[in-house]
Amino acid sequence: MSPSVKHHEFVDEPMRDKPVSAIAGIAHNPCKILVDLGYDKAYVLFEQFLIYRKEKWFIEWLMAGTFLFELSLPSILHYLFALL
Numbered sequence: 384m385s386p387s388v389k390h391h392e393f394v395d396e397p398m399r400d401k402p403v404s405a406i407a408g409i410a411h412n413p414c415k416i417l418v419d420l421g422y423d424k425a426y427v428l429f430e431q432f433l434i435y436r437k438e439k440w441f442i443e444w445l446m447a448g449t450f451l452f453e454l455s456l457p458s459i460l461h462y463l464f465a466l467l
Contacts, residue, residue: 392405398425398426398429398466399426400424400426401424401425401426402423402424402425403417403418403422403423403424403425403427403428405425406425406428406459406462406463407458407459407461407462408451408455408456408457408458408459408462409451409455409459410455412450413449413450413451413455416448416449416450417448417449420448420449428463429463429466431444432463438460442456442460445459
């Protein structure tokens with residue numbers, strides 16, 4: 384599923400208990416790492432985004448902890464900023 388389709392499906396309804404894998408840009412391996420770190424739900428990752436309050440700090444934390452590629456970051460950030 385393309386990130387844009389995944390994004391539209393995600394934002395069309397409330398976040399509630401959607402899994403972190405529902406966020407556009409988060410592939411299988413980084414998703415597994417996030418779940419292992421306790422970020423199993425999309426709202427938990429969104430809370431972390433709000434805690435850091437700065438895009439740069441969140442990106443550094445996310446890339447260091449999950450080995451996400453920089454190409455995935457625009458999709459993830461687009462989704463998170465859309466929730467604000």
